Ligand SMILES: Nc1ncnc2c1ncn2[C@@H]1O[C@H](COP(=O)(O)OP(=O)(O)OP(=O)(O)O)[C@@H](O)[C@H]1O
C-alpha cells in the first residue's frame with residue numbers, strides 16, 4: 001500500500017544555514033507521525049514544504065500520492081494545516097470563525113458544519129463568544145476545528161500543544177487520536193518527547209540546523 005506521505009532526500013538551506021540535510025520519512029495512511037525537534041531544528045520548514053508553502057532545494061516529497069512541487073493544487077486539496085501560530089480571528093466568535101472558513105472553502109451548510117465541529121472540540125458553550133475571550137487551550141481547539149472544515153484526508157499540526165496547560169494538552173491529544181481513529185493521517189510536530197511517545201505510531205527526530 002502506498003504511503004500517504006513519502007519524503008526522500010529532502011534538503012533545504014536558508015543561505016548558509018543548512019536546515020534540512022537529507023530528510024527521509026514515510027507516513028502510513030491513518031497513522032500519527034510526530035516530528036520531534038527543539039527550537040530551530042527545522043520542523044516548520046518540513047511542514048511548509050509538505051504543505052506547498054515553501055519549495056525544497058532538492059529531494060522529493062509526495063502527499064496523498066501527489067508531488068508537492070509538480071502537483072501543488074492536488075496536494076492542497078488533500079490537506080489541512082494548523083500552523084504554529086493560530087489563524088483565529090479575535091474579533092469573531094468561535095462559530096463565526098468556523099463559518100467563515102467553511103464559506104471560503106465553499107462547503108455546504110456552513111452553520112451545521114460549524115455546530116458539529118464546535119461540539120466535537122468541546123466549544124459549544126463558548127461558541128458565541130468572541131475568540132479574544134478564549135483561553136489558550138480553547139483557541140488551539142478552535143484553530144484545530146477550523147482546519148477540520150472539509151474533512152481533509154491528511155492534517156498537519158505544527159506544535160499543536162505548545163503553551164497549553166497539561167489538561168488542555170490532553171484534550172488536544174484526544175482530538176488527535178480520534179482523528180487518526182477515523183482514518184485521517186496526522187503529521188504533527190512537537191518539542192516534547194513525551195507527547196510524541198503518547199500519540200504517535202512513528203517518531204522522527206530533527207537535529208539542530210548547522211552552518212557551513
Ligand atoms: N525564511 C527564513 N530565512 C532564514 N532563516 C530561516 C527562515 N525560516 C527559518 N529559518 C531558520 O531555519 C531554522 C529552522 O527554522 P524552523 O522554523 O523550521 O524551525 P522549527 O523547528 O520549526 O523551530 P520552532 O520550534 O522554534 O518552531 C532556524 O534556525 C530559523 O531561524
Ligand SMILES: [Mg+2]
Pocket residue numbers: 043044045084158
Ligand atoms: Mg516551528
